[in-house]
Every structure is written in structure tokens, then in C-alpha cells.
Amino acid sequence: MVFIFSQMLASLVMLFLYLSFFLIIVCTGFQVLPGVDFIFLITSSMAISMLMMSAFTWLAGIPVTFPTANIIFSVLLTIFMIFGVIAMKTEMTFISFTNSINPILIYSKCLSLRGASLISIGTELFYFLMMILSLITVYRFRTEPVWSAQ
Secondary structure (H helix, E strand, O other), rough: HHHHHHHHHHHHHHHHHHHHHHHHHHHHHOOOOOHHHHHHHHHHHHHHOOOOOOOOOHHHOOOOOHHHHHHHHHHHHHHHHHHHHHHOOOOOOOHHHHHHHHHHHHHHHHHHOHHHHHHOHHHHHHHHHHHHHHHHHHHOOOOHHHHHHH
């Protein structure tokens, strides 16, 4: 359990550093002064990222080695990115369903000021169930970190 929390804390620190660096570059590059929308953007970005990150914690509970679980997570996020790009060009039922739970598209919808009404109840229920599953995984964590075998 300590391993998962330390990984999530490290990810949050990296998220904060990346987001700060990105916003500083954008603000200086476009010579924009931060306003109320800027603070809302930072706060909502951090909150949504924390929720999405913790919702996928259940993947760590799959009884595989740590590098394999990491690969599964990377492949899943790559599939979500590809389906998001495909949805811009075509309309397919399977891709539309997958994009309704696509964390990347949900993240972009939530960051837009009109995004709160674009998330369906089914999507909220799906992520609520994933959070419950993630909490169960945290308490029953079995995947061993790479350095524990050394």
C-alpha cells in the first residue's frame, strides 16, 4: 500500500512540475497575464488528473510483474489516444462507446468551461466503480516492485 501511495505522490509532484512549466512557457510565450480562468485551469487540471490517476490504480492489482502492469497501462492509454483521433474522422459505435469512458477526452471536456454537462451519468458511474475497484486493489496489492526482487 505504501508503494502505491508513494508512486501516486511522485506522479502528483511530476504533474505539478510539468503543469507549472507548461503554463509558464505558454504565459511568457504569448505574453498573457494569469487571471481567474488561469487559476481555475490549474486547479481543475490537478483535480481531474488526481481522479483519473487514482481511477486506474486497479491495473496495479493484476497478478503480473510490475513491468508487465506498466506495459498494460501504457497500451491502454495508447488505445485511448488512437480512438480519440479516429473519432474525429469517423463515427463507429464501438469507438464512440470507448470514447465515452476515454480519460483523455473526458479530461479535455472537463477543462473547457462548458464541459461539466458533457459527461454522462454512465461515465460518472463507470469511474465511480473504477475508484471502488482501485480502493480494493490498494488494500490487496500483490504486484511487487522491481527492486524487491534484488
